[in-house]
Amino acid sequence: MSALEQLIEALRRLPGVGQKSAQRMAYHLLQHDREGAQRLSAALAAAAQQVQHCQRCHTFSEAALCPVCLDATRDAKLLCVVETPADQAALERTGSYRGYYFVLQGRVSPLDGISTKDIGVAELLERASDGLVEEVILATSFTAEGEATAHVVGEVLRARGLRSTRLARGVPVGSELEYVDLGTIAHALVDRR
Amino acid sequence: MSALEQLIEALRRLPGVGQKSAQRMAYHLLQHDREGAQRLSAALAAAAQQVQHCQRCHTFSEAALCPVCLDATRDAKLLCVVETPADQAALERTGSYRGYYFVLQGRVSPLDGISTKDIGVAELLERASDGLVEEVILATSFTAEGEATAHVVGEVLRARGLRSTRLARGVPVGSELEYVDLGTIAHALVDRR
Numbered sequence: 001m002s003a004l005e006q007l008i009e010a011l012r013r014l015p016g017v018g019q020k021s022a023q024r025m026a027y028h029l030l031q032h033d034r035e036g037a038q039r040l041s042a043a044l045a046a047a048a049q050q051v052q053h054c055q056r057c058h059t060f061s062e063a064a065l066c067p068v069c070l071d072a073t074r075d076a077k078l079l080c081v082v083e084t085p086a087d088q089a090a091l092e093r094t095g096s097y098r099g100y101y102f103v104l105q106g107r108v109s110p111l112d113g114i115s116t117k118d119i120g121v122a123e124l125l126e127r128a129s130d131g132l133v134e135e136v137i138l139a140t141s142f143t144a145e146g147e148a149t150a151h152v153v154g155e156v157l158r159a160r161g162l163r164s165t166r167l168a169r170g171v172p173v174g175s176e177l178e179y180v181d182l183g184t185i186a187h188a189l190v191d192r193r
Numbered sequence: 194m195s196a197l198e199q200l201i202e203a204l205r206r207l208p209g210v211g212q213k214s215a216q217r218m219a220y221h222l223l224q225h226d227r228e229g230a231q232r233l234s235a236a237l238a239a240a241a242q243q244v245q246h247c248q249r250c251h252t253f254s255e256a257a258l259c260p261v262c263l264d265a266t267r268d269a270k271l272l273c274v275v276e277t278p279a280d281q282a283a284l285e286r287t288g289s290y291r292g293y294y295f296v297l298q299g300r301v302s303p304l305d306g307i308s309t310k311d312i313g314v315a316e317l318l319e320r321a322s323d324g325l326v327e328e329v330i331l332a333t334s335f336t337a338e339g340e341a342t343a344h345v346v347g348e349v350l351r352a353r354g355l356r357s358t359r360l361a362r363g364v365p366v367g368s369e370l371e372y373v374d375l376g377t378i379a380h381a382l383v384d385r386r
Contacts, residue, residue, distance in 0.1 A: 010236035027279040043203035044234035
């Protein structure tokens with residue numbers, strides 16, 4: 001396989017990139033942006049080597065502890081549980097949460113043989129039992145698997161006497177009711193305030 | 194800027210990749226496919242270093258001459274002019290052309306100050322004047338700039354006494370007439386055979 005074909009093959013492994021996009025990217029980089037290719041190569045190698053997981057909350061971090069865990073001004077009574085570092089980053093960008101996080105390793109999925117053991121619920125229990133945490137906010141996805149994860153994690157926490165809450169379900173901001181799916185409207189009705 | 198942010202920044206330079214896709218790619222690579230990240234890094238570095246331009250037709254090649262130019266069984270009477278190595282690869286994949294190629298460095302674009310000098314028309318003239326080429330097929334894009342390029346290149350070739358042809362314009366294979374744009378239908382009518 002030529003270097004060009006190998007590059008196309010490697011680009012195809014990126015999420016959302018098929019054969020045509022990979023070809024386009026490879027030709028673009030070689031024809032118009034060799035410096036960009038070098039930079040991306042270096043950035044990938046550096047990130048793969050330097051980015052580890054925070055020892056406390058398991059999000060991506062280049063140091064042993066991530067900046068959020070190191071921030072002593074945060075509210076230690078709140079612990080927010082998410083599925084991935086990307087979810088944690090999204091919550092952080094909202095700027096409306098001042099507690100700490102715990103990042104699971106994905107979600108439970110019985111069909112794929114992924115149970116609570118595999119996603120780090122034991123570590124979460126240990127983290128939540130530090131004597132400071134008063135409320136664990138379950139911010140897993142609102143998909144079938146995310147809901148199942150929130151359910152089992154909530155049960156495990158309750159067995160330990162820890163209080164858990166779930167993100168509110170409801171109508172997304174900016175949406176017209178007519179176009180919102182019925183399940184969401186039903187939930188918004190039940191959870192009205 | 195952290196290694197993760199640098200990676201997202203570098204991924205954003207890929208064509209068709211915005212902030213959100215770049216984030217998704219970076220998180221995916223770090224969370225699920227570090228081996229893919231290493232492989233992509235290596236493939237980029239290798240391609241940027243090894244992939245050069247064929248000295249004869251200027252398409253991408255890892256050797257001084259590309260496999261097509263080295264293929265002595267091709268028809269030396271035909272020379273097909275394209276804008277980019279990607280266009281050359283597309284034509285080659287059709288399997289219906291047995292001549293040689295010449296890859297321009299893009300297309301003329303007076304608004305961007307890109308003239309025939311910048312896209313290598315002098316080299317094309319030299320290549321087409323080898324005494325063997327009898328027909329130069331202009332396979333530039335059917336955009337305003339591609340048409341302009343075909344026009345000026347055709348003029349230059351004619352001044353040298355070289356015959357040039359243009360790819361046929363017409364209705365794309367597999368399309369329903371109702372949905373084909375009117376300019377295309379008009380051309381297909383004029384060029385009917």
